[in-house]
Amino acid sequence: MTKLKGSGQPALANTKAATPALAVADTFTDLGLDDDLVRHLDTKMDIRTPTQIQKVAIPALLHDQVNSQDTDPPHRPASLRDVFIQSLTGSGKTLTYLLPIVHRLLVASTPPLTTAQGGRFDHQAPSRSLGTFAIILVPTRELARQIYSNLETLLHLKLDPSLHRRHWMVPGIVIGGDNKNSEKARLRKGATILISTPGRLLDHLRSTQSFRVEHLKWLVLDEADRLLELGFEDTLRSILDLLGQRTSFATGTEPQRHYHHQAPSQSSFLHSPALPASRLTVLCSATLPNQVRRLAGDTLKNPVICYGSATKAKLATAASITDADLAAAVSDTDDDEAGTEATYTAPQQLEQSYLVVPAKQRLVALTSVLMNLFPFRVTGRDGQFLSAPPSSTATSGVQKAVVFVSSCDSVDYHHALLSRAPTPRFWPATEGLGPTADPPSVAIRTPKPPRNAEINAEEVAADRASRDATGRRKVKTMYQLADVSQILPGVHVYKLHGNLPQNVRTESYHHFSKSTASAILICTDVAARGLDFPHVNQIIQYDPPSEVASYVHRVGRTARQGRNGRALLFLLPSETEYLGILHAQGMRPAPASLDKAYQVLVRRRRKGRVADQAVNDVQMTYERWLGQSDRAATATHSAATKPTPAKPVGLIDDDDQSNASSESSSDNSSSDSDSSSDDEDEAVTALIEETNRQQNATATEAESITTPAQLADGTPVIQLAKSAYLSAVRAYATHAAAEKHIFHIRKLHLGHMAKAFALQETPTNVGQKASTKAGKPSQQNSQGDTATAGANGSGYQQKGYKRRSDEEPPPRKQKKMTDPFKRGSINTDEFSASPMVTTTVAAAKKKVRRAK
Numbered sequence: 042m043t044k045l046k047g048s049g050q051p052a053l054a055n056t057k058a059a060t061p062a063l064a065v066a067d068t069f070t071d072l073g074l075d076d077d078l079v080r081h082l083d084t085k086m087d088i089r090t091p092t093q094i095q096k097v098a099i100p101a102l103l104h105d106q107v108n109s110q111d112t113d114p115p116h117r118p119a120s121l122r123d124v125f126i127q128s129l130t131g132s133g134k135t136l137t138y139l140l141p142i143v144h145r146l147l148v149a150s151t152p153p154l155t156t157a158q159g160g161r162f163d164h165q166a167p168s169r170s171l172g173t174f175a176i177i178l179v180p181t182r183e184l185a186r187q188i189y190s191n192l193e194t195l196l197h198l199k200l201d202p203s204l205h206r207r208h209w210m211v212p213g214i215v216i217g218g219d220n221k222n223s224e225k226a227r228l229r230k231g232a233t234i235l236i237s238t239p240g241r242l243l244d245h246l247r248s249t250q251s252f253r254v255e256h257l258k259w260l261v262l263d264e265a266d267r268l269l270e271l272g273f274e275d276t277l278r279s280i281l282d283l284l285g286q287r288t289s290f291a292t293g294t295e296p297q298r299h300y301h302h303q304a305p306s307q308s309s310f311l312h313s314p315a316l317p318a319s320r321l322t323v324l325c326s327a328t329l330p331n332q333v334r335r336l337a338g339d340t341l342k343n344p345v346i347c348y349g350s351a352t353k354a355k356l357a358t359a360a361s362i363t364d365a366d367l368a369a370a371v372s373d374t375d376d377d378e379a380g381t382e383a384t385y386t387a388p389q390q391l392e393q394s395y396l397v398v399p400a401k402q403r404l405v406a407l408t409s410v411l412m413n414l415f416p417f418r419v420t421g422r423d424g425q426f427l428s429a430p431p432s433s434t435a436t437s438g439v440q441k442a443v444v445f446v447s448s449c450d451s452v453d454y455h456h457a458l459l460s461r462a463p464t465p466r467f468w469p470a471t472e473g474l475g476p477t478a479d480p481p482s483v484a485i486r487t488p489k490p491p492r493n494a495e496i497n498a499e500e501v502a503a504d505r506a507s508r509d510a511t512g513r514r515k516v517k518t519m520y521q522l523a524d525v526s527q528i529l530p531g532v533h534v535y536k537l538h539g540n541l542p543q544n545v546r547t548e549s550y551h552h553f554s555k556s557t558a559s560a561i562l563i564c565t566d567v568a569a570r571g572l573d574f575p576h577v578n579q580i581i582q583y584d585p586p587s588e589v590a591s592y593v594h595r596v597g598r599t600a601r602q603g604r605n606g607r608a609l610l611f612l613l614p615s616e617t618e619y620l621g622i623l624h625a626q627g628m629r630p631a632p633a634s635l636d637k638a639y640q641v642l643v644r645r646r647r648k649g650r651v652a653d654q655a656v657n658d659v660q661m662t663y664e665r666w667l668g669q670s671d672r673a674a675t676a677t678h679s680a681a682t683k684p685t686p687a688k689p690v691g692l693i694d695d696d697d698q699s700n701a702s703s704e705s706s707s708d709n710s711s712s713d714s715d716s717s718s719d720d721e722d723e724a725v726t727a728l729i730e731e732t733n734r735q736q737n738a739t740a741t742e743a744e745s746i747t748t749p750a751q752l753a754d755g756t757p758v759i760q761l762a763k764s765a766y767l768s769a770v771r772a773y774a775t776h777a778a779a780e781k782h783i784f785h786i787r788k789l790h791l792g793h794m795a796k797a798f799a800l801q802e803t804p805t806n807v808g809q810k811a812s813t814k815a816g817k818p819s820q821q822n823s824q825g826d827t828a829t830a831g832a833n834g835s836g837y838q839q840k841g842y843k844r845r846s847d848e849e850p851p852p853r854k855q856k857k858m859t860d861p862f863k864r865g866s867i868n869t870d871e872f873s874a875s876p877m878v879t880t881t882v883a884a885a886k887k888k889v890r891r892a893k
């Protein structure tokens with residue numbers, strides 16, 4: 042990694058009086074910030090008192106030198122120093138670095154007093170054409186937009202006219218997914234403070250000649266631990282190299298071939314003592330895992346280490362960051378009380394808990410937790426839902442939850458499930474409880490169907506959805522950003538992950554943040570860092586994070602700025618050892634009770650208020666809903682591959698016995714050869730008809746209260762469930778090395794995991810069955826399935842995986858469970874004591890014979 046210049050720079054004149062002492066500065070003015078800026082913070086942003094980290098880091102960033110009581114060693118000569126900021130999530134790190142940057146640019150562009158007093162104003166204000174003075178690098182696009190929006194607000198400050206300075210600073214943003222040409226145009230005009238993601242910045246540094254960085258004074262790496270991690274590291278190295286080359290033009294080490302000479306009047310600004318003499322690097326993070334410390338040590342030269350906890354702040358200096366420096370800086374924190382050397386600290390007011398849930402009950406447990414969070418009052422004699430309780434809206438304002446899962450597929454599936462799945466039959470009806478506000482939508486560009494590619498049924502459906510009544514392709518379609526949940530009436534369900542179109546990502550983030558309705562955001566770790574969602578009071582880590590640092594960032598989306606917040610971690614019984622790892626690193630969640638969580642389901646049930654039944658209701662409702670989707674998908678598949686439409690489920694007519702038996706030979710192998718009497722046949726037919734009538738009644742009842750088990754673009758939900766399951770299994774293998782023995786795929790019971798996605802069997806078997814039904818040879822089926830599994834990433838069966846004797850067999854060997862709605866199935870319901878039996882022809886005959 043390129044090392045940055047640092048030592049040997051001349052000490053700079055302070056722009057205000059002496060650097061304030063650390064313990065004394067309790068106001069932004071005392072910290073040395075510009076009066077206009079302080080007024081703006083107060084009147085327009087409602088920010089009056091600096092946080093702990095702001096108290097300690099703003100002076101360090103304002104003056105490039107340290108005047109600290111905690112300086113170590115105490116008499117290190119003042120010089121240009123890089124700055125390292127480590128502080129709790131939600132403690133205001135963004136303003137910590139933005140305020141000094143804006144302040145110093147403002148002060149540098151203030152004309153000298155003598156000129157202004159003499160009546161002549163010849164100090165030409167600097168302009169955006171000077172290029173970029175500060176670059177803020179962040180790992181995600183959403184965070185970039187959030188910081189850009191903070192910066193815009195900050196730069197709208199009202200300037201004191203008597204100081205003869207003008208607005209000239211322009212905020213800029215360049216991020217992946219946005220239009221590069223319009224970004225180039227903006228960079229050509231100039232962006233004084235630029236927010237960017239690493240890949241796109243590197244792209245512009247390489248290809249946008251008019252992007253001027255030779256006056257760059259600040260490079261801020263926000264969420265530095267993430268940026269310095271593997272993956273971003275190479276990009277960052279290239280960025281630093283390119284910035285090094287370009288800034289050396291300006292310092293005269295190389296001829297300024299590409300860059301304009303400055304107007305003489307602007308040179309007084311460029312040489313203002315208010316600006317750093319050369320580029321400063323600022324690293325900013327809530328966490329700093331060990332492996333990243335070494336990289337930070339390489340990146341920062343002569344750094345000031347600013348550490349802030351909820352109640353204390355500390356400052357230290359070092360020639361470079363070493364473990365010892367950080368340990369020294371971090372040791373004097375709130376954790377002292379616990380007497381540990383914890384790596385991480387969570388806000389004190391954050392209530393952390395964990396819930397141990399068996400895999401097969403995860404979905405029901407999630408539903409219960411959310412129902413407890415978004416309760417609805419049941420009133421009336423028949424237990425009708427009449428209204429949302431005051432707690433979700435009136436008293437505490439808007440209620441919001443963020444649910445973290447491990448993959449994009451999982452986000453898509455759980456979003457579909459929580460927003461579209463119906464309520465169980467034994468619950469009171471929820472009609473009349475409409476949403477509190479219409480869910481928002483956004484127009485997105487319709488993707489063109491791939492040329493010369495094999496188009497499957499889903500793509501056909503998506504293409505159909507993208508055409509208007511006359512069959513013409515619509516250039517844009519409306520994308521529903523949130524759906525109103527059926528199971529949690531009135532609650533809007535949003536999603537956010539890296540595979541969504543960029544404008545959907547942006548708008549989902551924006552609308553969830555601003556939502557005045559109660560809302561849930563289901564997301565991947567793309568939302569784990571830095572995002573500042575107002576009113577989020579519950580974080581749910583439905584899938585545990587892949588490393589402890591992520592845990593800290595995820596829970597940090599709530600309990601920000603001293604507000605209350607709760608965080609709940611879901612664990613499988615086999616994962617409880619993870620609590621030890623969390624404990625050792627300073628995170629101490631308390632146990633939560635699953636039985637208590639289920640009480641909300643028991644209360645909802647109209648009859649037989651028993652926990653097992655209530656839990657079973659929810660699981661079976663989800664499974665039935667997916668069953669509908671499975672049948673629809675199978676029908677679509679059959680229609681595409683077979684000229685004759687599939688036989689309606691559960692119906693047999695006598696003329697078609699031979700076909701019926703060949704279609705499901707395993708179930709009915711004995712029926713044709715049976716030499717039963719006419720009487721017996723009649724009795725069998727009567728029993729089957731009766732069973733079918735009951736089944737159909739149940740199915741109709743279930744279907745009458747359901748929403749279609751497919752998305753607006755026609756994607757069957759079962760497809761999402763299968764992909765989500767496979768991605769979840771794959772994601773399980775991505776835990777940090779120290780946690781791998783806990784989160785090991787061998788410990789997963791794959792059949793139970795399938796239940797956690799409301800699948801009645803593992804996806805491979807589902808695929809096999811669908812293909813068999815469509816009349817394909819079994820070899821083809823298994824090839825197709827293997828390909829699907831590979832494409833979706835499990836790769837579990839292909840790697841010659843050897844299983845231990847005590848573990849769950851891999852997917853293909855799973856005990857076959859069949860759809861309860863399909864004729865000829867015996868389904869053992871895992872949530873109830875007794876198996877649910879549906880009648881087959883053979884079973885019916887046996888029953889009739891026994892009855893005789």
Ligand SMILES: Nc1ncnc2c1ncn2[C@@H]1O[C@H](COP(=O)(O)OP(=O)(O)OP(=O)(O)O)[C@@H](O)[C@H]1O
Nearest residue numbers: 088090091092130131132133134135327571573602
């Ligand atoms: N001095 C202050 N007083 C009140 N609110 C503040 C102050 N400084 C910042 N805030 C607000 O606190 C919230 C959190 O700030 P910010 O996002 O910068 O936190 P952070 O430390 O960067 O968190 P994370 O580690 O999660 O990225 C923001 O809404 C911000 O406007």
